[in-house]
Amino acid sequence: MNEGALVTVLIAMLGGAIRVSTPFMFVALGECLTEKSGRINLGLEGNLVLGAMVAYGVSYLSGNPWLGVLAAGSSGLILGAMHGYICKLPKVNDIAVGIAMMSFGTGIAFFFGKPYIQPTAPRLDSIPLGDWTGNSALAQALQVNPLFFVGIALALAMSWAFANTKWGLIVRMTGDSAASARAMGVSVDLVRFLATSAGGFLAGIGGAFLSLYYPGSWNEGLSSGQGLMAVALVIFARWDPIRCIWAALLFGAAGAIGPALQSVGITSGYYFFNAAPYILTLFIMIASARSKAAARDVPGELSITK
């Protein structure tokens, strides 16, 4: 590979990191909030797919893609609230409910989404941040969707809120020691219900990005498990919103390796490189499971740690 090709690949990976990372970011932040409250919602893949379908449908019908984003968030909120409510019932396992919600979300998305596979809906605009460089590849890579910045702002806000607000402390308290929270008069179920709902809302917005910006259409293979990987990403990020952003960027860049290599003419191992994010997930899980620091940061009430 010569130097020009390397630059092309790196620029493509940068663009990929920015473009592909956004849904990871939203799902991971949503999951981070839910897990901080002491519950795991594995169903966010369902929120993501349903959000993508709802966003596309609403954008197509109303002509306003931002209305689609809001609708996607609301659909995610409803799925999250269902998860939160069901888990509140006695002897219900949050992981099993999460898997059921995942199938439920993707199922209704496919059911109602059939009519929207063909038509073209208005898509979200991006902000061209790279035009000044005079390099067309770089300019294209730096076409940034506003949701990307919303995600980063959200991570900063969450990180601040966990340390500096009453609600942040209550969420952490509920996630780390339900008994203490109860002794302080906090309704553990209510906090978890709200955190799961809000997490579901964020995952829904992640879905809207998929169908309305990149790849930018609605079909049944749209998500290909990104929602599940985002859950793994939270573990990798050790339940820290800022680290979630970095992890999402890393995943985005890894996902761009395959197409980028193909664009410079390296076709051998194309499918292997396309699998990079999945392989990365595996290695990250293995590495983080061994990490002592992860064991310290994990919220004490999570059913996987108890």
Next chain:
Amino acid sequence: MNALSPIAETSIRAPSLEAIGMTKIFGPLVALDDVSIKVEAGSFHALLGENGAGKSTLVKSIMGFYRADQGQILLDEEEVSIRTPRDARDLGIGMVYQHFTLVPCLTAAENLVISRADAPTVFDWRKEKNRLEEFMDRMPFKVHLNAQVSSLSAGEKQKLEILKLLYLDQRFMILDEPTSVLTPGEADEMLGLLGEMAAKKEITVLMISHKFREVKAFCDSFTVLRRGKFTGSGDAQAASVEEMSKMMIGDTQIRERAERTQHNRQEVVLDLAGLCAVDGEGLPAIDALNLKVRAGEIVGVAGVSGNGQSALVECLAGQRPLSDGEVQIHGKPFEPKRADFDKFKVFGLPEEPLKNATVPRMSVSENIAFRSFDKPPVASLGWWMRPGPMRERAKELIAAYRVKTTSPEAPIEDLSGGNVQRAVLARELSGDVDVLIVANPCFGLDFASVAEIRSQIMEQRNRGAAVLLVSEDLDEILELADRVAVMSGGTITYVSPIEDTDRNTIGQHMAGH
């Protein structure tokens, strides 16, 4: 509620509390039967009773965790209605529980601020920290504000719990066995300071305890419960320990303690050489620990909880890997595996037996067979298990060790703590024992069970077993051990024959001096 009101310099603010005719019924069980208790303003009142006597039920009814079926509560001689713990908090009644209610992932400062009913929505940490430091300056004991609670020692957590009550201006304090996690020195310091505050009428303290030494040293009045009934109260200084213990245990026959017999066996049986192990975070839990136990000897390992005692027992039981060092029995290397346990006749009674030595949902008879299910007569050919002989053997042992169970088929988790302990003892002591490893064997048991279990341990010693007794109860060690070893910071810091040492010396070594 003003959490920042000055605490120290104010005049008489301690409330009095009286509970009259408290009755609480759980299904068929009368947990509290017409119990009354009166705690004067500024007193340091002890609530005594054995496990299951109703002490917890009484204070939880006062705290609003339970609704008493009958009875009323007077605070400063006015009737109050306490329906939830929040009502109790608003009335200035606070409690320190045996299990801590601090949130491990938050710092001390965060724990204090969030516990306030009027905690702000957004914290101005600089302002809060200044206020907390001012508050801390007025307190008799201090905790580092920026430390994460999970990194605090048990003693510091206990102090922080009490500071939290003072911070919340809760001047009627209920303490549930507050000194079980402290060194004797720490316990005396803390109780002394609370006693001084009570004497100045700044607080009123109701302390659940069963340590007569502490009650005699610090309390001014006491109330005793037995089986849910009031059995006496009085002046803690005037009453004798015999009177108080009579009120606690009634006419129950206490088994005679086994006598310590003299013998001259000197050979080392259990030899722990340079043991090292790490905790979940990779930090040393035990660090180059050396200890020898001879035949016919009880070596008592004293120490404040959390200094590696649990890790040591786990290592010997095969629950935690050793990172370095070697265990030898009769001069041969010992691996904590089933084959070696049988070969060297090593038996054990770990702490919290329901968690560490039984499968709670399996039956009593299955649990008793854990040592023998793969050997004749229960098993043939090494794999064919016959339930008949297993049940027969279990019945014999249940009778011999007086395990109270509805049937051998009942799940062992349905048994009371003392009976679980007896069932495990039956399993471990029924054979020929060369090495016995015991950890906190009497934690939370009533007097009769305590006497019986200590006798069993002493009998094994007299028969020539090498006994390693790890206990957080110094009195237990002083009673049973031939030699005492103090564990501090994951290693043995002091070893002495029991006749050459005393409580103070041991206490100083426990505190790390």
